[in-house]
Amino acid sequence: MALEGLSRGIFSALGLLKSKRKLDEAELKDMLRSLRRALQEADFNVRQTKEITERLESRIRDEDLRPGITLQTHAMNILYTELVRILGPAREVRPHQATILMVGLYGNGKTTSTAKLAEWYRKKHGVRVAVIEADVHRPGAYNQLSQLLEDSTVEVYGEPENNNAVDIVRNGLKKHSAADLVIIDTAGRHKLDEELVQELEDIAKVANAEEKFLVIDAQVGQSAGPVAANFHDLAGVTGIVITKLDGTARGGGALSAVAATGAPVMYIGTGERVVDLEKFESDRFISRLLGMGDIRGLIDLAPEDMDEEEAMRITQRMMSGRFTLNDMYAQMEMMSKVGTIDKLLSFLPAGMFGGMGAMGKAQKEAMQGNLDRYQVIMDSMTINEKDEPAKIKAERIRRIARGSGVNEKDVRELIAQWNRSRKMMKGMSGNRKMNKQMKRMMRDSEMELDGFDV
Numbered sequence: 272m273a274l275e276g277l278s279r280g281i282f283s284a285l286g287l288l289k290s291k292r293k294l295d296e297a298e299l300k301d302m303l304r305s306l307r308r309a310l311q312e313a314d315f316n317v318r319q320t321k322e323i324t325e326r327l328e329s330r331i332r333d334e335d336l337r338p339g340i341t342l343q344t345h346a347m348n349i350l351y352t353e354l355v356r357i358l359g360p361a362r363e364v365r366p367h368q369a370t371i372l373m374v375g376l377y378g379n380g381k382t383t384s385t386a387k388l389a390e391w392y393r394k395k396h397g398v399r400v401a402v403i404e405a406d407v408h409r410p411g412a413y414n415q416l417s418q419l420l421e422d423s424t425v426e427v428y429g430e431p432e433n434n435n436a437v438d439i440v441r442n443g444l445k446k447h448s449a450a451d452l453v454i455i456d457t458a459g460r461h462k463l464d465e466e467l468v469q470e471l472e473d474i475a476k477v478a479n480a481e482e483k484f485l486v487i488d489a490q491v492g493q494s495a496g497p498v499a500a501n502f503h504d505l506a507g508v509t510g511i512v513i514t515k516l517d518g519t520a521r522g523g524g525a526l527s528a529v530a531a532t533g534a535p536v537m538y539i540g541t542g543e544r545v546v547d548l549e550k551f552e553s554d555r556f557i558s559r560l561l562g563m564g565d566i567r568g569l570i571d572l573a574p575e576d577m578d579e580e581e582a583m584r585i586t587q588r589m590m591s592g593r594f595t596l597n598d599m600y601a602q603m604e605m606m607s608k609v610g611t612i613d614k615l616l617s618f619l620p621a622g623m624f625g626g627m628g629a630m631g632k633a634q635k636e637a638m639q640g641n642l643d644r645y646q647v648i649m650d651s652m653t654i655n656e657k658d659e660p661a662k663i664k665a666e667r668i669r670r671i672a673r674g675s676g677v678n679e680k681d682v683r684e685l686i687a688q689w690n691r692s693r694k695m696m697k698g699m700s701g702n703r704k705m706n707k708q709m710k711r712m713m714r715d716s717e718m719e720l721d722g723f724d725v
């Protein structure tokens with residue numbers, strides 16, 4: 272619950288700023304109090320909460336608002352940056368005589384992540400990697416790891432018959448002393464019990480690994496904090512791997528794990544296959560966590576840096592009556608990115624761009640799907656064809672469809688879409704009032720967070 276509620280909490284706190292460009296003292300305090308509550312409910316610890324709200328307060332007080340931007344957007348940008356900063360920059364292990372010890376609770380993805388990381392470093396760094404299976408409690412752990420790495424040249428060490436994990440680690444390290452990187456997989460339990468604690472301590476001593484990675488399932492949510500703290504006391508966690516981020520979970524627990532250990536999130540697991548590993552990027556993670564889609568897109572939209580120019584360029588071309596497929600694509604792309612363009616859209620005739628007035632989230636996603644397909648199709652077209660789609664006849668449609676691996680129907684649909692948009696443009700270009708309105712819109716479009724579901 273906690274993290275899922277975070278975005279709601281933040282939005283309602285910042286909602287107090289809506290359409291404002293100035294705040295009085297009482298309003299500012301009010302907003303900070305709501306925000307503090309939202310952060311604490313989302314498992315940020317006291318120190319983090321204090322840090323974030325203090326930074327926000329002083330930046331709101333000190334910084335001048337950019338023209339055309341509301342206080343709400345400004346505050347959102349600050350918060351976003353602060354959250355990203357708290358999660359810290361990405362880090363990689365230098366695979367040179369290095370050892371990584373994998374720890375975590377049962378079923379969180381330790382064994383899978385061991386294989387993923389081994390392949391990652393072998394491929395990306397071209398070094399010699401070995402893994403040691405030291406989970407003696409789960410029958411088949413050695414087979415599981417070997418199978419995951421069966422197509423890889425990573426060496427897998429294990430002694431399926433031996434139930435002394437410490438011995439296995441000692442033997443494995445000796446055998447693979449020439450490896451650049453050794454990764455040790457350990458046993459997990461549903462809870463950290465006495466026996467596991469002792470075993471882990473012994474393994475940690477023998478392995479003397481400089482890196483201890485805590486593996487956390489994205490679904491664990493709030494309990495990640497205490498779990499992480501336990502493992503941290505035990506082994507001194509140096510990095511965190513969040514798994515199963517391919518599911519619906521947003522991985523909010525990671526924040527509390529980061530808070531509890533002070534260790535950065537380093538990798539995320541996004542599937543069951545060995546290749547499903549990504550380097551952690553805090554900005555993308557925060558966007559996802561806050562349920563904002565690509566917030567970077569929104570921030571980029573600050574009036575003075577962005578799309579205003581692009582929007583003007585497209586508008587002018589629209590007005591000039593020349594409107595190519597590339598123009599249509601650029602226009603649709605802009606629309607799908609910009610939550611705030613809803614305002615602009617409200618000036619346009621309903622039915623434009625395939626019938627979107629104000630776009631909902633689902634519509635934007637559908638639009639993105641169309642864009643991806645259009646892009647593929649357009650890649651198979653010549654410049655002339657893109658400039659004058661009206662001249663594309665049956666035979667060329669067939670060629671384009673073959674070239675881009677889609678149905679002819681899809682190509683026809685793209686051309687039909689272009690035709691509809693073009694007609695709209697034509698209709699608009701005679702409308703001077705709208706022309707003026709649009710230009711004004713582009714100039715002082717006030718960026719608000721209308722696009723978000725709160």
Ligand SMILES: Nc1nc2c(ncn2[C@@H]2O[C@H](COP(=O)(O)OP(=O)(O)O)[C@@H](O)[C@H]2O)c(=O)[nH]1
Binds near residue numbers: 380381384515539543
């Ligand atoms: N979808 C998905 N499944 C994962 C991911 N990581 C691990 N799993 C699955 O989670 C289950 C438990 O993983 P395992 O590595 O055996 O966990 P361990 O007990 O901590 O060693 C297995 O079915 C894995 O395939 C991930 O990033 N995404």
Ligand SMILES: [Mg+2]
Binds near residue numbers: 381457
């Ligand atoms: Mg395992």
